[in-house]
Amino acid sequence: MLLSYYTAYEWVYSVWSEYSNDDVYAPQFRKKEVLYNDSMLQVLPRESNEYYYWKGELKARTGNQLEAQQAYEKALLGLAVNTRLYACVTCGLAFAHKRQGNFREYEKYLILSSISDNTCPLKENLSMQELAIFLYETSDQELEKANRYLNYSMEDAMFYNNRLRMLEIARKFPSIVSSYQQKSNDKSERLTRAICFISLLSLLLAVSIFYIYRQMQQLGKQRKAVTHMNNQLTELNNELLRTNHIREEYVSLFLDLCAAYIDKLNRYQDLVKRKVKAKQTEDLAKLANNKMSENDAKHFFVNFDTTFLTLYPNFIKEFNALLREGEEIIPQKGEILNTELRIFALVRLGIKDSSRIATLLFYSPQTIYNYRTAVRNRARDRESFEEKVKQLCPTIDESK
Structure with missing residues (x-):
């Protein structure tokens, strides 16, 4: 039961340090967190995904981000996206890349971790919170998405009363909401200008309708010409139909002639049989080649x-x-x-x-x-x- 024991203590001190988030108690909790992390590695099966994940955690907590990245990458091999460990490994990889300045990879692994969090699902959305902050800080075009992600994370945290996650989100929420509100105000202002512009266009449209009405009168004459042409096309179409019917009649006639000829040959065949039975060889000789x-x-x-x-x-x-x-x-x-x-x-x-x-x-x-x-x-x-x-x-x- 050592693994369960070490895991429990590692988790307690990890969350405790996050919750306190100060300069007095948090460093002490982090030291014990690292201590129990190291103890876990002594009892975990070597070469397992869990072993490499916790090795990556230990390297990341002790400042060696490159070795942490390498351990996480080994831990990721063969993991299914719908497992909790996949979400943890990709989240760890994201932070390892961030600390090395690789922000493209940071975003990529945050997205993979968020997908895994929602696939399991455990309503544990740390990755989605971080992704929301990243989008907010890097792109003004993604404010709405960042706000939606953060709201989604808050709803999940409130669902199971996770005070730590609610506290984290509360720290991140105001800046995103403020920016999103400013963006909404800008959109409203643009909408007002658009309405004024549309009103002007409506006036121009009324003038255009009057002009079009005048043009419609001129088009009336052209419609008459088009109607005349359509009538001619209808006549041509009817002529083609008649031609088609005539063609089918000819084919049917041809087949009728063939049927009559075949029937005639069959009668010849019956006649030959009778001649054979009657031994009328002279008559038979005249009919010898009539069968098809x-x-x-x-x-x-x-x-x-x-x-x-x-x-x-x-x-x-x-x-x-x-x-x-x-x-x-x-x-x-x-x-x-x-x-x-x-x-x-x-x-x-x-x-x-x-x-x-x-x-x-x-x-x-x-x-x-x-x-x-x-x-x-x-x-x-x-x-x-x-x-x-x-x-x-x-x-x-x-x-x-």
């Missing part, structure tokens, strides 16, 4: 995919936006569109009937129905999914 080959089908798909994406380059992106996240449909490497995308590309072109789609894509109507149902189940809004597909990739924004 697999290469022809692939060629048709490539042409369709290329033509469709040329007309609607953003179709895949906008289509996937209608699906739930993670359910997007992406063509594999080497594909332009896959089966699901082709089905809904045809839906976008106005072909809703599954049998027509099946004819175009060489599937059965049931297979097409199954594909459509599976994709619809992946949609964000299943009920209105296909209606939204029909509205994808508008060439002209019809809402304008």
Whole structure:
């Protein structure tokens, strides 16, 4: 229990010397404070963070600030910011740098210590008090911040009735408050001048409004000209819409022709089967090459995919936006569109009937129905999914 014993006495004499703050008793208390500080080092584990911290304290109290700084820096290694020891070490480092004239480092470590004090939190804000005084002494622009920091420290000290901290703050408070009040008075004076200036501007504004009113009359004629131009633009827009609809009609017609041709080939295939069964070889020879080959089908798909994406380059992106996240449909490497995308590309072109789609894509109507149902189940809004597909990739924004 020696460590607890020495720690208690070191703390008592440290705070006692701060509280007395005179030339009679304070020096005696500081001597005992240093004595118990040295005793602590005899029982603390060597190479520990606590050991280096109290070594730094001893060096600082005996006047060797460089060695104190070095010990504090060793103590800081590996410490978390939300620990009491981190706040103490950074506070000690700040004062060691201050005594060596390194005020930039002094400010830096005061800020780190204040952050740690408020992270723990223990409502022990010595670092914030010192930071407030430093800001007050070094920058007129930081008076408001210094006043806020000091008020914050006072509230914490009053929270747990720390008379020592309240006494320290009471010594520092008047000068900061006085400067802050003077700054507030200066601000009020500037505000008064600003109000006078704004009043003058208001008068000028009234004159300007009258002038603007006269100008508005002249702008009326220009508005008429702009309205005429807008009407012309509306007509052009309508013409573009008509052109877009005509284009879609042509594409639909093209696909209808393709569907009819494929259907015709399928009928030829049925006819061939009948001829084979009837052993009508002469008739069969005439029909031998009428069936669309697999290469022809692939060629048709490539042409369709290329033509469709040329007309609607953003179709895949906008289509996937209608699906739930993670359910997007992406063509594999080497594909332009896959089966699901082709089905809904045809839906976008106005072909809703599954049998027509099946004819175009060489599937059965049931297979097409199954594909459509599976994709619809992946949609964000299943009920209105296909209606939204029909509205994808508008060439002209019809809402304008």
